[in-house]
Amino acid sequence: MLRMIHQLAQVLARVLKLNEEKRYDDALGAIHLSSRQLLGMDIGLLVSLSDEALIRVLSLGDRFDLEKGLVAAALLRMIGEVKAQQGDETATFHCRTTSLSLFLELPAHDGGTLPKEYYDLTEGVISQLSSYELQLPIQHKLFRYYEYAGRYDLAENVLFEMLQQEPGFVSAGVKFYTRLQAKSDDELNKGRLPRNEVEEGMRHLEQWLK
Known part of the structure; x- marks a missing residue:
């Protein structure tokens, strides 16, 4: 995955x-070429699919292709950069939210530890979307991502944002705190949620619940 990230960094720089x-x-031509080479997909198709459709396309049965998921997320982020420069707010938002959803999908399928560069890419898109209200499914992924990343304080913040929209997430919240109760004080302090x-x-x- 690191090799792929470094390859994508070169494309992004260009x-x-x-x-x-x-x-x-x-710029779009460079992204299109990378998409054809790395995904076998032109960028017209890449930007036309929803995040859920892309996850299905990038999966073989129940197995999500982590590297292709990372590539699709990174390329969508790049397209968002171009669309932002062109002043196309609708396309920018679509590309960035789809990119974020794909980035946030990776921890659910990763059996090991994702590299630091993955977090840098993901945090970059989170920052770009910080002033927007995200859809509930993406918020749910963000909640899981922050717990996976050990940022329990931020996971808690997202949890309560979700609860304002859908009280049914209270059971997910109870399970979250139950998992945290099993952690050491050092782990909780490191996650900024003592x-x-x-x-x-x-x-x-x-x-x-009462």
Whole structure:
């Protein structure tokens, strides 16, 4: 995966340079070439599919192709950069949210530890979308991602955002706090959610259930 990330970084550097020169067609052409080479898919199809459809396309049965998922997410982020420069807000938002959904899908299928570069790419898209209200399915993925990444404080923040929209997530919240209760104080402090706040959150959800 690291090799693929480094290859994508080279494509991104070229796309950003072309963007700065306002050579948008050339930038999209570079992304299209990479998409054909790495995914066997042109960018017209890439941007037309929903995140759920892309996950199905990039899966063999129940097995999600991590490398292709990473490539699709990164290329969509690049297309979003070009569309942002062109002032196309609708296309920019679609590309970035689809990119984020794919990035957030990876931890659910990874059997080991994702490299730091994966988190850098993912956090970049999260930052770009920080002023937008994300759809509930993507928020749910973000909640799981933050727990996977050990950022329990941010996972808790997303949990309560979800609960405002869908109270049914309270059971997922109880399971979340139960998992945290089994962790050491050092792990919780590192995740910026000390034990007293975990217990407080659990009490809050237990009251919610009554």
